[in-house]
Amino acid sequence: MSVGAANIGVVGLAVMGANLARNLASREGNTVAVFNRSHGRTEALVNEFPEAGFVPAATYAEFAASLSRPRTAILMVQAGAATDATIDALAEVFEPGDIIVDGGNAYFPDTIRRERALRERGFNFVGVGISGGEEGALNGPSIMPGGSDEAWTTLGPILESIAAVAEGEPCVTHVGHDGAGHFVKMVHNGIEYADMQLIAEAYDLIRRGTGKSPAEIAEIFAEWNTGELESYLVEITAEVLRQVDAETGAPLVDVILDQAGAKGTGAWTVQTALSLGVPVSGIAEATFARSLSSQAAQRQAAQALPGPDESFTVADEAAFIEDVRQALYASKIVAYSQGFDEIRAGAAEYNWNIDLGAVSRLWRAGCIIRAQFLNRIADAFADDEALTLLMAAPYFADALANSQSAWRRVVIAATQAGIPSPAFSSSLAYYDGLRADRLPAALVQGQRDFFGAHTYRRVDREGSFHTLWSGDRTEIQA
Secondary structure, three states, X not given: OOOOOEOEEEEOXXXXXXXXXXXXXXXXXXXXXXXXXXXXXXXXXXXXXXXXOOEEOOOHHHHHHOEOOOOEEEEOOOOOHXXXXXXXXXXXXXXXXXXXXXXXXXXXXXXXXXXXXXXXXXXXXXXXXXXXXXXXXXXXXXEEEOOOHHHHHHHHHHHHHHXXXXXXXXXXXXXXXXXXXXXXXXXXXXXXXXXXXXXHHHHHHHHXXXXXXXXXHHHHHHHHOOOOOOEHHHHHHHHHHHOEOOOOOOEHHHHOOOOOOOOOHHHHHHHHHHHHOOOOHHHHHHHHHHXXXXXXXXXXXXXXXXXXXXXOOOOOHHHHHHHHHHXXXXXXXXXXXXXHHHHHHHHHHHOOOOOHHHHHHHOOOOOOOOEOOHHHHHHHHHHOOOOOOHHHOHHXXXXXXXXXXXXXXXXXXXXXXXXXXXXHHHHHHHHHHHHOOOOOHHHHHHHHHHHHOOOEEOOOOOOEEEEOOOOOOOEEEO
């Protein structure tokens, strides 16, 4: 290949990076330069896939020379210090106007910091959220890019060429500037945490309540996947529950240690929501549930604590399973509604112009939370661009109205049986909190005024007020 022949480069050739490079190379018009800190990995990729026509480089300087201008490189390296080191190395060999793209799971404040620093040096820095795992990277992921309009002009057609496609549309859109792409990807992952926990709770309730085997429950999830719950996560849940451990002959789900891992994006979603003042209780409880599962010593110590006296059984299995299905759907609506609330608040805080309908459309394929009802979310924002609350859109309001009785029965049954259902119950509490005409927050505010003179507002006139609690308890205007 001649110097400058590649229109796009990939740095970092572990599984995700290698698959993304192969995806890029398979699309008409792309010639892909590849570089890895360990050159042996570069050589292995080039030799294994000669049809890709990769342009290999042994040094950053060779990599830069192999790219046409404006040079465009996608980093698929470990988040944190490794990303900063790679950016620094590329900046030494790139020129002003070139584009550095971080395709890793970066924390969005880091992306904001990096974009500002590189912009001051004349570079375009783009944080891109990429969802879909190894398979998505190879066959078509959902892509959430931030960065400048200038960078999007060059990068947009390239990303559109490799993105998943839903109903004829590529699942990629210019989300917003600087850290907007990684912010939206972070919230995507938070919703993913909630979705997975809700599915796990549904499985647990059905198994404990009916005594059905994992294989039998797999068929229930497969049936659910043909209706309004159709989604990638419900689909793979059936596959996991069908799997039998080759060594023991037991269901694989019974062999797996019940301690769930996490890489931090759920915690970031919750921490950011707290800083923005946005309640994401379903996502938070899903995140905490993973943490609780890994508290081995505390769980062992709690084995002696009392629970309900009676065992849990259901009289009508079919009715109970349908109740769980409806509770799952209602709670799922809450999780997505909370996630979109956080995106809206983040956009206002960081001055991003994020199209919520476009976000829902780019999640319809290629990503982990892809689901049928994302079309319904897109429709809701199309019908009302200023939609304040996703749950209040007619379709979702009707769905919640139809499901709430079943939802309440499931939460009651779980509570009476001593079965933890934090995502189900917190989602219902959030729903009830929003629709309540008056909340006990009035008492909380009175308490705050008593011990800290934090003042309060009244329902009958404007202004802030304080009661002289340690004096004659008269009210004064603050």
